Amino acid sequence: MSTVLLDLFLDNNSIDLWGQYSAFHFKGTVELTLDRPVNIREITVGIKGVLQTIVSTDFPDTMFKEDVGALESSHFKKHPFQKSSLVAIGYAESRQIVLKTKQVVLRHEIPVLYTPNIYRWPFILTLEDPHILPPSILLPRHNIHYQITAHVTLGSLGDHLKVGYWSIYQNARKHALIAYRRLSNPPPLPDQDDSLPDYPSPTYTLTPHQARHSLLSTRIPLQVNQYSTSINGVSPEARRYRGVRQGTIRYETCLPNNTWIGRTRYEFLCEFYPLRQDVTIDEIVCCMEQSETYPVRGGKVQSGQQLSAKDMTTHLHRYCETHYQVNVSDDLSSISLFVPLDSPLLSQDVSTTALQIEHRLRLVVHFGERAHERKMTLSFPLLIGAMDQAGYSQWTSNNDIHITQDLFFLPSYSSVLCEESPPACNFLS
Structure with missing residues (x-):
């Protein structure tokens, strides 16, 4: 079990809009599971929408006309929020933040020590003028995607170091236990006439910084639908x-x-x-x-x-x-x-x-x-x-x-x- 586990539970995974609204209220619950006592200063939730467009003239967008299935396996589908993936491929992109809102769910001026337990906080996130939001789309050259994010801020740098250490320690124990079980029960050797077995691909563990980030925040993709008014x-x-x-x-x-x-x-x-x-x-x-x-x-x-x-x-x-x-x-x-x-x-x-x-x-x-x-x-x-x-x-x-x-x-x-x-x-x- 992770030391700090942050989850989001939403009433609806999509934002359905009909016509003009002065405001749209998005409801959900933040759940925090602690395995060890941790000092917490703040918990926030927010929604972010990004428009990505490939502006390179040599981008082969015509290939999707012949192979429609390639659209689902495109880099936009795999890495919708990773700008480095496009740069690594060699394509230039234009980005626009179409929505960025943030709301504080829990805040303490002085960090409070939370004992091991499961904590839940309901929230209502308000979007002003949602009718101006573009809908979610996925095209060969263009992509508009939204996500809701929850983030927990610990009390001090020492708390961050402790959470990172506990996470690395637990991951090391888990991998050591898996290796011990494999050594205790090795697979049978193949016959000389048989081909070599297919060994599983190696797994890569997260760095301490990435591990802390994955522990202290979570995100869920959202679908924004702009429907006709009537x-x-x-x-x-x-x-x-x-x-x-x-x-x-x-x-x-x-x-x-x-x-x-x-x-x-x-x-x-x-x-x-x-x-x-x-x-x-x-x-x-x-x-x-x-x-x-x-x-x-x-x-x-x-x-x-x-x-x-x-x-x-x-x-x-x-x-x-x-x-x-x-x-x-x-x-x-x-x-x-x-x-x-x-x-x-x-x-x-x-x-x-x-x-x-x-x-x-x-x-x-x-x-x-x-x-x-x-x-x-x-x-x-x-x-x-x-x-x-x-x-x-x-x-x-x-x-x-x-x-x-x-x-x-x-x-x-x-x-x-x-x-x-x-x-x-x-x-x-």
Whole structure:
């Protein structure tokens, strides 16, 4: 048994947020188990959130498109809080502390001697303006993670030395006992024809400083979820876009303002009206375009720091690409399309000082050979959020999953006056 054992017990291992809160109260209990008498001065708990972004241009983030399983085994997953792991690999990173709060659970002006026993202190940690916190994400280049930490401060340097000595002594006794048992009962020798046995890999003990740190503090990862405020926040209310390629074709799209991670697919409607008889559509390509904007140089970024455009770079990723073949018999005035949302690399929208993630629906229209027209590219802004399981069940019970023409309703006249200008057509060779 360890001399000082510190544990955290939480009412919930996640922070679930719906809309705007003035404050969020996080409850838990700190448990301290003592095997020997120790002088204690203070016990604190705190929550820390860190945004890490790899800014090196040679980082092979495209490898995760072919091997999605590599994302779970990435260095971010193994060492979410170790900056040295990235430096050792050779990649530069940008870091921003998105949350850092601390609260005192127990404090004595004069250290108090605690006898061997089990002690518990409940606590309530208050987060101010939690709606501004970015959600927890894990992407090949970006990672936002949170953890709650408890730390005990001993009375003096002598107490630290005693705890370190007791820890080393107990570890030495444990390893000596294991070695004695192995020598007392050695494994049978293999036959000459058998291959050599697989010996276990050597174990490495912590240094005294690391051992004291692991004894005097503990941490638990937290998940921060930013959910939509209500069912109306992800309703199928559509936004209308109209445009025209002069002398070729006129188009109109009707698509939901937003969607959420975990939904199977994103559905929308398109209408095309050719302006010439020789204009036909052979294929429509749809995909989700994810725009990631982050600093060009590594280092620490302060929250609220003003970064100019030359200090930031933007990378575009296209996920969930789908091809639709258009037949001659298809009605171009009413085409129902969808994009599957099955990519684990697709993130919800994020807006922080060091990272902005935005999304657009991208359409590429390929014309028939008779039209002699270059392909037409359209993109439409889209918000991607998150929804909890209860909200998703309520939404699916009130709405048909297969979106039809009746589900999309056009905005009112006053809403049309506030609509943005339609996106311009980009002509690509």
